Amino acid sequence: EPEVTQTPSHQVTQMGQEVILRCVPISNHLYFYWYRQILGQKVEFLVSFYNNEISEKSEIFDDQFSVERPDGSNFTLKIRSTKLEDSAMYFCASTTGREQFFGPGTRLTVL
Amino acid sequence: AQRVTQPEKLLSVFKGAPVELKCNYSYSGSPELFWYVQYSRQRLQLLLRHISRESIKGFTADLNKGETSFHLKKPFAQEEDSAMYYCALSEQDLPEKLTFGTGTRLTIIP
Numbered sequence: 001e002p003e004v005t006q007t008p009s010h011q012v013t014q015m016g017q018e019v020i021l022r023c024v025p026i027s028n029h030l031y032f033y034w035y036r037q038i039l040g041q042k043v044e045f046l047v048s049f050y051n052n053e054i055s056e057k058s059e060i061f062d063d064q065f066s067v068e069r070p071d072g073s074n075f076t077l078k079i080r081s082t083k084l085e086d087s088a089m090y091f092c093a094s095t096t097g098r099e100q101f102f103g104p105g106t107r108l109t110v111l
Numbered sequence: 112a113q114r115v116t117q118p119e120k121l122l123s124v125f126k127g128a129p130v131e132l133k134c135n136y137s138y139s140g141s142p143e144l145f146w147y148v149q150y151s152r153q154r155l156q157l158l159l160r161h162i163s164r165e166s167i168k169g170f171t172a173d174l175n176k177g178e179t180s181f182h183l184k185k186p187f188a189q190e191e192d193s194a195m196y197y198c199a200l201s202e203q204d205l206p207e208k209l210t211f212g213t214g215t216r217l218t219i220i221p
Contacts (some may be wrong), residue, residue: 004154030206031206033208033209035209035211041213042197042211042212042214043155043197043209043211043212043214044211045208045209045210046207047163048207050206056207056208058208091155095206095210096206097205097206098206098210099157099160100157102147102154102155102156103154104153104154
């Protein structure tokens with residue numbers, strides 16, 4: 001059964017560094033999402049992406065964040081200059097329009 | 112603004128006993144409600160959605176628009192039900208973002 005994959009599973013970075021989190025959505029899916037979950041808190045929506053552009057973004061998704069679908073398969077989240085408070089689990093999800101399928105997540109630790 | 116409330120962070124239930132995980136929501140449009148489950152060291156996965164009205168792994172949930180609730184129930188808990196459960200909502204019929212509750216960790220006591 002096809003699955004959403006994410007790499008890396010764990011990323012450690014220094015404050016101020018750029019990170020790129022990678023996701024490979026399920027191949028026939030058209031809608032892509034990033035969510036994050038700070039330890040002990042709820043899963044929060046960051047951004048949705050459809051037809052090669054952002055369709056919606058949350059207040060969290062400020063100028064430090066960007067998303068890209070550089071080829072037909074990858075979907076990336078870039079954080080330009082990481083802050084301590086960016087430490088969280090980041091989940092990618094994709095859908096054809098019904099059920100959202102989630103990846104296993106990338107744990108980002110900012111030191 | 113849409114909001115999902117799960118009042119219980121932790122819930123422990125004896126094996127064979129009934130389970131009810133509470134979920135209340137506030138939303139001005141036509142919501143679609145979901146329950147997602149995350150077993151230990153696994154990814155978030157859909158358990159059920161109110162539109163399909165299915166029973167998955169013995170769990171059911173009924174949307175009560177009057178009480179704005181979508182409680183998850185199972186008559187007889189099993190050990191493999193131990194997991195983190197998240198209630199979520201989105202706009203009906205659209206591939207919209209999910210708004211999650213804070214989750215309830217369910218532990219089944221053998």
